[in-house]
Amino acid sequence: MTALLELERVEARYGAARILNGVDLAIAPGERVALLGRNGVGKTTVVNTLLATAVKCGGEIRVRGERIDRLAGHTAATLGIAVVPQGRKILPNLSIQENLKLAAALRRKGPWTLDAVYGLFPILRERRHTPGTALSGGQQQMLAIGRALMLNPELLILDEPSEGLAPVIVDELGVILRDLAATGVAILLIEQHLRLVRDIAERYAVLSKGAVSAAGRMAEVDQEQLQSSIMH
Amino acid sequence: MLINALNGLVYGSLLFVLSAGLVLVYGLRRVVNFAHGALYMLGAYIGWSVATLYGFAAGVVAAGVALAAVGVVLDLVLFRRLAGRQPLITVIVTFGVLLILEDVVRSVWGTGNRALDPPAALDGVVEIFGAPFPVYRLFIVAASAAMAGGLAAWLRWGRTGLFVRAASHDASVAAMCGVRTAAIGPMVVGLGAAFAGLSGIVAAPFLSIHPSMGSEILVLSFVVSVIGGLGSFAGAFVAAMLLGQVQSFGTVLLPELAALLPFLLMAGVLIFRPQGIAGTKG
Numbered sequence: 001m002t003a004l005l006e007l008e009r010v011e012a013r014y015g016a017a018r019i020l021n022g023v024d025l026a027i028a029p030g031e032r033v034a035l036l037g038r039n040g041v042g043k044t045t046v047v048n049t050l051l052a053t054a055v056k057c058g059g060e061i062r063v064r065g066e067r068i069d070r071l072a073g074h075t076a077a078t079l080g081i082a083v084v085p086q087g088r089k090i091l092p093n094l095s096i097q098e099n100l101k102l103a104a105a106l107r108r109k110g111p112w113t114l115d116a117v118y119g120l121f122p123i124l125r126e127r128r129h130t131p132g133t134a135l136s137g138g139q140q141q142m143l144a145i146g147r148a149l150m151l152n153p154e155l156l157i158l159d160e161p162s163e164g165l166a167p168v169i170v171d172e173l174g175v176i177l178r179d180l181a182a183t184g185v186a187i188l189l190i191e192q193h194l195r196l197v198r199d200i201a202e203r204y205a206v207l208s209k210g211a212v213s214a215a216g217r218m219a220e221v222d223q224e225q226l227q228s229s230i231m232h
Numbered sequence: 233m234l235i236n237a238l239n240g241l242v243y244g245s246l247l248f249v250l251s252a253g254l255v256l257v258y259g260l261r262r263v264v265n266f267a268h269g270a271l272y273m274l275g276a277y278i279g280w281s282v283a284t285l286y287g288f289a290a291g292v293v294a295a296g297v298a299l300a301a302v303g304v305v306l307d308l309v310l311f312r313r314l315a316g317r318q319p320l321i322t323v324i325v326t327f328g329v330l331l332i333l334e335d336v337v338r339s340v341w342g343t344g345n346r347a348l349d350p351p352a353a354l355d356g357v358v359e360i361f362g363a364p365f366p367v368y369r370l371f372i373v374a375a376s377a378a379m380a381g382g383l384a385a386w387l388r389w390g391r392t393g394l395f396v397r398a399a400s401h402d403a404s405v406a407a408m409c410g411v412r413t414a415a416i417g418p419m420v421v422g423l424g425a426a427f428a429g430l431s432g433i434v435a436a437p438f439l440s441i442h443p444s445m446g447s448e449i450l451v452l453s454f455v456v457s458v459i460g461g462l463g464s465f466a467g468a469f470v471a472a473m474l475l476g477q478v479q480s481f482g483t484v485l486l487p488e489l490a491a492l493l494p495f496l497l498m499a500g501v502l503i504f505r506p507q508g509i510a511g512t513k514g
Contacts, residue, residue, distance in 0.1 A: 051404065072407070073404055074412050077408060085405070085408065089402065091397075091398055091402060091405060091406075092401070093400075093401045094394070094397060102395070147409065150409075151409070
């Protein structure tokens with residue numbers, strides 16, 4: 001089966017600082033993969049390379065088997081890859097509804113419409129005319145997820161979605177992400193919260209010093225092994 | 233008294249449309265465009281040339297279209313590279329563009345003043361509470377209101393307007409959502425330049441056309457931007473209207489101080505509210 005997204009020996013940098021030194025990673029359609037690793041190993045850079053905010057300087061990126069040579073900021077979106085970025089990046093000068101409509105820019109066909117997103121997160125409908133940043137952290141995370149869904153993605157990348165959220169909200173997030181996974185969308189989850197990772201992911205890859213140092217099936221490792229492969 | 237207020241409104245509307253172009257470009261590119269006044273002047277000259285041959289309406293269209301094209305080129309060649317640079321660099325580069333355009337105008341059209349009559353349909357006067365008032369000045373207010381209103385509605389409710397607002401705040405997030413941000417820049421700068429060109433040709437029958445008309449009004453539209461708060465349309469609106477009145481009443485009541493009043497106003501605002509009427513701190 002052709003991978004939905006495939007990174008082969010991808011190298012990337014910001015200015016002169018090289019962060020990724022050959023990352024290999026593949027995600028099949030509908031698959032849920034966790035990208036793990038300590039702070040500063042380059043997990044977000046993997047995302048930023050796809051978004052062209054980090055500069056790819058080596059290796060290959062393939063989407064559905066097709067090589068992507070020129071990445072621009074909107075390339076990932078056009079290929080059906082939606083990102084829930086670290087820090088959520090809700091635009092404060094737009095209302096909640098406008099934040100959602102923004103992500104319908106490409107009019108990709110699919111089940112996710114404004115109504116569908118409001119159905120999933122009723123609080124967003126209730127407050128649709130208020131600025132996105134007037135929401136609580138957990139609600140902003142819902143908005144960021146809703147915004148990514150508005151793209152009708154085939155791959156949903158979530159970068160540290162539990163960051164800054166209360167434990168009870170993280171549990172809620174886990175339920176939402178499991179429900180989403182059941183819709184068939186592939187998920188790349190970048191996360192420090194291992195319980196959430198276990199809830200969602202089928203496979204994991206550990207990033208260390210800008211390259212994948214360990215990988216495997218979630219069912220075949222226990223918490224301690226996972227923890228120690230992240231620490232090494 | 234009423235006529236003074238109306239004259240202030242006319243001048244204020246013109247300043248607002250001009251400043252709106254400045255605000256639009258600054259909002260997206262964070263480039264303070266010193267060439268904006270030159271674009272206004274170029275619009276007046278191109279409009280004048282076309283209007284004398286094919287009539288006023290054709291002149292207006294020509295000024296808008298030609299300046300939109302100039303704006304697109306400016307963005308692709310210069311502004312795109314200026315985004316994120318130090319303010320001093322953008323000032324020097326855009327000031328250079330101003331000088332170049334002024335020289336182009338001087339060599340094409342000469343240094344003398346040109347006059348453009350209002351179109352026949354808008355020529356003449358109406359009586360407003362017994363006082364005569366030129367119809368063309370009312371047209372300036374109406375045209376400015378239509379342009380400003382159109383821009384505001386487009387930004388507020390339009391699909392592309394939403395993209396522009398998003399890209400103005402964070403281009404990388406807009407791109408992540410699928411917005412082709414590479415196309416937004418030329419479009420916005422083209423629109424900003426078209427606004428400058430349109431205000432130039434609309435102003436032409438009211439003021440006169442000469443090569444330094446751009447620099448003269450540029451200073452005032454910067455005063456508008458500073459008073460209003462850089463990057464704010466609402467602030468620019470209030471400031472332009474205020475400045476229009478100050479100019480109009482100033483020339484009548486304090487003629488020897490009139491030229492100084494806008495700057496006194498600006499100094500006052502800077503002392504008590506340095507971020508401008510609608511600006512945010514930092």
